[in-house]
Amino acid sequence: MVTIYESKPVHETKPVLSRRELLKRGGVGALLVISGSAVISPEHAWGLETSALKPETMATLIQMARDIYPHDQVPDKYYAIAVKAHDEQAGKDPAHKDLIEKGIADLDLKSGKDGYTGLGWEEQRVAVLRDIEDTPFFQAVRGGLVVGLYNQKEVWPIFGYEGESYSKGGYMARGFDDIEWL
Amino acid sequence: MAAPFDLNNDGVVVIIGSGAGGGTLGNELAQKGIDVVMLEAGARHEYEDFINDEWDSFAQLAWTDKRTTSGDWRVAKDFPNLPAWIVKAVGGSTTHWAGASLRFQEHEFKTLSTYGKLEGANLLDWPITLAELEPYYAKAEDKLGVTLTSNIPGLPGNNNFKVMKAGADMLGYRECHTGRMAINSEPRDDRNACQQTGFCFQGCKWGAKWSTLYSEIPKGEATGHLEVRPNAMAIKINHDASGKVTGVVYADKDGRLREQKARIVAVAGNSIESPRLLLNSASSQFPDGLANSSGQVGKNYMRHTTGSVYGIFDKPVHMYRGTTMAGIIRDEARNDPSRGFVGGYELETLSLGLPFMAAFLNPGGWGRSFTTALDHYDHMAGMWIVGEDMPRQENRITLHADIKDAHGMPVADVHFDDHANDTAMRNHAYKQGSALYEAVGATRTFPTPPYPSTHNLGTNRMSEKAADGVVNKHGQAHDIKNLFVSDGSQFTTGGAENPTLTIVSLAIRQAEYIAGQMSAKSI
Numbered sequence: 001m002v003t004i005y006e007s008k009p010v011h012e013t014k015p016v017l018s019r020r021e022l023l024k025r026g027g028v029g030a031l032l033v034i035s036g037s038a039v040i041s042p043e044h045a046w047g048l049e050t051s052a053l054k055p056e057t058m059a060t061l062i063q064m065a066r067d068i069y070p071h072d073q074v075p076d077k078y079y080a081i082a083v084k085a086h087d088e089q090a091g092k093d094p095a096h097k098d099l100i101e102k103g104i105a106d107l108d109l110k111s112g113k114d115g116y117t118g119l120g121w122e123e124q125r126v127a128v129l130r131d132i133e134d135t136p137f138f139q140a141v142r143g144g145l146v147v148g149l150y151n152q153k154e155v156w157p158i159f160g161y162e163g164e165s166y167s168k169g170g171y172m173a174r175g176f177d178d179i180e181w182l
Numbered sequence: 183m184a185a186p187f188d189l190n191n192d193g194v195v196v197i198i199g200s201g202a203g204g205g206t207l208g209n210e211l212a213q214k215g216i217d218v219v220m221l222e223a224g225a226r227h228e229y230e231d232f233i234n235d236e237w238d239s240f241a242q243l244a245w246t247d248k249r250t251t252s253g254d255w256r257v258a259k260d261f262p263n264l265p266a267w268i269v270k271a272v273g274g275s276t277t278h279w280a281g282a283s284l285r286f287q288e289h290e291f292k293t294l295s296t297y298g299k300l301e302g303a304n305l306l307d308w309p310i311t312l313a314e315l316e317p318y319y320a321k322a323e324d325k326l327g328v329t330l331t332s333n334i335p336g337l338p339g340n341n342n343f344k345v346m347k348a349g350a351d352m353l354g355y356r357e358c359h360t361g362r363m364a365i366n367s368e369p370r371d372d373r374n375a376c377q378q379t380g381f382c383f384q385g386c387k388w389g390a391k392w393s394t395l396y397s398e399i400p401k402g403e404a405t406g407h408l409e410v411r412p413n414a415m416a417i418k419i420n421h422d423a424s425g426k427v428t429g430v431v432y433a434d435k436d437g438r439l440r441e442q443k444a445r446i447v448a449v450a451g452n453s454i455e456s457p458r459l460l461l462n463s464a465s466s467q468f469p470d471g472l473a474n475s476s477g478q479v480g481k482n483y484m485r486h487t488t489g490s491v492y493g494i495f496d497k498p499v500h501m502y503r504g505t506t507m508a509g510i511i512r513d514e515a516r517n518d519p520s521r522g523f524v525g526g527y528e529l530e531t532l533s534l535g536l537p538f539m540a541a542f543l544n545p546g547g548w549g550r551s552f553t554t555a556l557d558h559y560d561h562m563a564g565m566w567i568v569g570e571d572m573p574r575q576e577n578r579i580t581l582h583a584d585i586k587d588a589h590g591m592p593v594a595d596v597h598f599d600d601h602a603n604d605t606a607m608r609n610h611a612y613k614q615g616s617a618l619y620e621a622v623g624a625t626r627t628f629p630t631p632p633y634p635s636t637h638n639l640g641t642n643r644m645s646e647k648a649a650d651g652v653v654n655k656h657g658q659a660h661d662i663k664n665l666f667v668s669d670g671s672q673f674t675t676g677g678a679e680n681p682t683l684t685i686v687s688l689a690i691r692q693a694e695y696i697a698g699q700m701s702a703k704s705i
Contacts, residue, residue, distance in 0.1 A: 037591075068548045072555060126549060142548055150235050150540035150556075159504065161536035161561025164234040166387045170377030171340075176504035179341040180498040182348045182622070 032059045032076065041076055048080045052090035052097055057104045061086065061141065063117050067125045069149055070144050071158070078155050082139070082148035098139075099161065103137030187219050187409050192443035193221045195696070196430050197450060198416045201274020202685040204450030205367035205394025206325075208410075209402035209695030216700065217407050219442055220399075221432050221454050222507035223451070224270035225638040228395050232385030233279070236639045239384035243277055245270040249454065253598040256631045259670065260545035265479055266485075267598040267634040268452055272412050275452065275636070276682065278387045281365040281392070282530060283328040284318050288312040289517050290525075290570065293675045296517060297524040302601055303481055303572035308674040309646040309655035316540045318342055318687035326392040326686065327371055336360045337376060340504025342531045345495070345563040348423050349618035350511050357512040358522065361530070363393035364682070365505060371397065378504040380533070382627035392571035407694025414440075417591050419447055419463040419665070425471070427665045433589045446696065446705060448657075450668040451690075453483065457579045457596040457671060462650075471653050472517060473642070473659035473667075481580040482643055483596065484676040485635035487604040490532055491612060492543070492559045493619030493630040501533040501563050503519040504626035509565075514614065514677045523606040524677045527569025529615060534564070542633050552561035555628060563619060568637070569609040570678045571602035640673040664705045668692055 033040045034055045038063065040047040050058045058080075065099040092142035107113035110128050119125045132138045149155065156163050165171060187194050189498065195211055200222040208218045224245075233239040240246075251265045258265075265570045269275045288389055289296040291308040301306070322447045323331040330336045339347065339358045350358035365382070377388040389396050402408035413435035415617035420441065429443040449456045459479035461471040471479050478527045509531030516526050534542060536559055544552055555562075570612040576599060581592035600608075612629040619627050645651025648660035657672045670681045677684070699705045 033622045069553050070550055071553055074555070142546075146541050147237065147537070151537045156536055159500070159536050159556060160500070163535070165379050165503075166234045166377075167383070170379035170388075171503040174503075175500065176340045176378035177338060177344065178379075179499060181342050182344055 022035060032048060032062065033149060044075060044077060046077045046080070047116060050087045052176060053087045053100060057089060057101055058083070060104050060107065061100070063125070064129070065097060065145055066151070067122055069145055070122065073158055074155055078102050078149065078152055082145050084150060086141070099137055099140060101143070103135070106137070107132065109117065187217060189440060190443050190588055191217070192428070193217060194220065194442070195446045195448060196442050196444035197668065198272055198430065199450035199455070199669060200394060200410060201269070201452065201669065202276050202279075202394065202682045203249045203689050204448065205273065205276065205398045206686045206689035207448055207450065207668045208408050209394070209398035210690055211696065212362045212405045213302065214693065214697045215407060215600055216473050216697060218409070219414050219444075220408065220410045221234055221430060221442065222272050222274075222410060222412050223295075223415040223455075223487070224272060224411070224412065225454040225533075225562040226272040226412040227385070229385060229387060229389045229393070231628070232628050232650050234379070234381045234384060234387065235534045236384065239381070243269045243385060245272050246588055248585065248593050249339050249583055250585065250593060250595045251574070251597070252595060253577070255598040255600060256545075257634055258598070260631075261554065261634050263607040264634045266452075266454055266638050267636050270324045272399065272410060273393045277395055278383050279682055280530075280680070281363045281389075281505075282507050282510070282680040283323065283326055283364045283683040284528070285516065286312060286315075286620050286677040286679055286684055287497035290599055290675065290677040295527070300524065300572060300603065301356045303573060304572065304575045306643070306645060306650055306674050307519065307664060315684075315687055315691070318691045319683065321690050322640050322683055322687040325690070326683070327366055327373070328683070329361065329363045329367050330359065331362060331367065334370070335367045337363055337365060337508040338507055340378060340508065341499050342360050342501035342504070342533055342563050343509035343697045345422065345493075345499055345622055346511065346529070346531055346565060346618070349622045351620055352541065352621035353614070355511050355513045356484035361510040362510045363505070363508055363510070364475055366390045373397070376505055380504055380506065382506040398416060399404075415589060416451065416459055417462065417589055419459065421465065421467070421472070421662070423467075424521055424664060425467060428554065437589065445665065446664045446700075448668045449642070452580055452595060452669055453641045453671040454594050456667060456669055457641040458581065461579075462591055476645075476649055476651060478643060478648065478650070478652050480574035481575045481577070482640040483579055483598060483634075483638070484571050484573055484640040485608045486637040486639075486671070487567065487571040487597065488632040488637075489567045489612060490564055490630040490633075491554070491615030491619065492562050492564045492630060493569070493616070493622075493624035494555065494620070494626045495563065495624055496562050498560050498564045498637075500560055501531075502535055507531055507566070514611070516595075521610055523610065525570035525603070525607065527567055527607055527611050528680075530563045530566045530677050531609065532566035543628060543630055545631070555626070565615055567615065568678060568680060569604075569607045570676050571604045571609065572674055573643070574599065574601055575611045636662050637670070637676070639670045639673040642667045643673050644672050644674045656693045658695070666692060666696065
């Protein structure tokens with residue numbers, strides 16, 4: 001099982017990190033850290049434990065998810081939740097595990113010596129993704145994100161979508177016609 | 183109360199489907215004292231069970247049994263196993279529909295005469311005229327409680343409508359209003375008034391929108407002459423040596439095959455399932471399927487020329503608040519070939535929630551071009567294009583050669599290629615829609631491709647001559663006089679208008695005809 005958990009800040013848990021285990025996120029400078037079987041975001045106090053996929057694979061998947069559907073206002077945590085189903089599926093289906101592990105390995109290979117997450121600019125990583133966008137691997141990741149990312153109720157407020165409204169009496173008295181700028 | 187009828191009761195009318203056509207026909211017949219068994223493939227969910235959540239509601243209501251697709255339409259690429267967004271539940275797609283209730287225009291019953299022969303189009307005049315249908319349109323509008331007809335007030339305009347109206351005024355459009363909607367603007371017929379909840383497509387939890395589920399069907403059941411059998415998937419229609427239909431074989435909730443005997447069978451399973459059933463009922467006497475001496479069963483599949491335009495503004499809109507489709511511009515619905523195409527289109531307000539916007543704005547799209555659109559979701563306004571598409575013989579429903587469903591019935595393949603007229607119309611509508619939003623200050627607009635089809639039409643079409651179509655002007659099969667088609671598949675051509683009001687009007691008219699024929703003992 002994959003669990004997303006709220007972790008303690010990294011300085012409290014003090015995982016031992018080798019240089020190999022430290023994956024640097026491209027672009028914005030936040031860190032995703034690999035520790036044991038988990039991907040940890042020390043700054044944002046959450047972790048994602050993997051059971052079937054390598055944690056390094058999961059960390060790259062999270063970056064790839066953000067590069068496919070980049071929303072700068074959406075924290076990594078929601079991308080992690082969006083891709084965790086691949087770890088669950090990989091646990092049940094060896095072919096899926098193979099698809100993801102080989103897909104990520106191929107992505108790293110195409111990205112040069114520091115791998116995919118070693119590419120500093122989003123546009124560099126997107127260029128690699130454009131190369132593989134017709135592959136079953138890319139389509140599996142992208143397709144899964146459409147529901148996995150955008151159907152999280154927690155992200156809806158970030159986009160200004162209010163979701164369920166029946167229990168609140170609809171919008172009859174809550175601004176269905178409140179537009180003022182026309 | 184609801185009367186259960188015996189499987190061997192061969193005096194009943196068996197209706198396959200409980201949506202706009204089947205549900206209306208069933209109640210109309212029951213009101214006349216005629217016994218009806220209604221077979222519905224899906225489950226019965228009452229309106230308080232509906233879910234204000236797009237994917238959860240889709241799982242509850244949508245017809246997701248496997249179908250295949252082919253042809254050049256983009257749906258075949260983006261949603262290869264979901265050609266249509268329609269419903270498998272009691273009430274059929276009247277649970278999901280938006281409520282827009284428009285009469286066809288006069289010329290839309292006479293397309294071959296009006297447009298002339300078009301290469302690649304199988305145009306034909308309807309065997310009925312607007313004048314003949316008008317009394318039934320009036321009855322249907324009263325039944326549905328259509329706003330802006332009779333003395334029924336219009337719905338109030340929501341934010342999305344206000345943006346549309348401002349743009350319509352800027353472009354000089356004259357006919358823009360909150361629509362003729364089968365959604366109560368005030369309590370009527372034991373149904374609530376609309377509370378502007380914004381989940382019309384997910385089934386109205388207030389029951390403010392007309393649906394056969396909670397209007398026609400309970401009324402029919404109250405007569406004691408209507409039995410609705412949910413989870414009953416029709417597989418085959420049987421006939422006797424004289425060529426009359428005698429019963430319907432269906433799989434019950436446990437997958438067991440049953441046969442309900444029948445005096446009359448009316449097929450109303452929507453334009454994919456209805457021809458599928460007729461084709462699957464082939465026999466040695468009818469080797470090409472029932473009612474198919476013309477070879478037209480399954481052909482001339484239409485889905486309206488659709489598409490959407492979304493616009494992003496520098497200030498908030500919150501388009502998802504309120505009645506989804508209560509806004510229309512009708513100026514482009516006229517036939518004016520000087521625009522580069524025959525027929526016309528309606529522009530209607532439309533909104534999707536964030537989850538469906540992500541799935542449908544640009545299926546397969548990714549990267550910042552896509553995501554920066556969603557970043558401004560609450561600053562978006564949206565409209566839907568609904569236009570007349572050309573019937574083409576090549577656009578058709580066929581039985582898949584290899585793939586079968588859980589009951590061993592071949593799945594339907596839906597083939598569709600746009601006619602050049604469809605493409606020209608869609609491009610015109612994209613331009614007009616974008617211009618409208620830009621006139622109000624949109625900083626970016628999106629010509630969004632068609633969604634899986636909601637208006638499925640034409641696959642058992644009406645015709646004057648038996649050689650040109652499947653049914654006559656009463657929806658009665660040319661070949662088999664106790665077999666009827668009661669849904670949108672009997673449309674000869676599609677018009678520019680949302681089809682439900684016409685389906686309901688035809689069903690009311692058909693019920694009169696069936697009752698007359700039964701008392702005259704002709705069938």
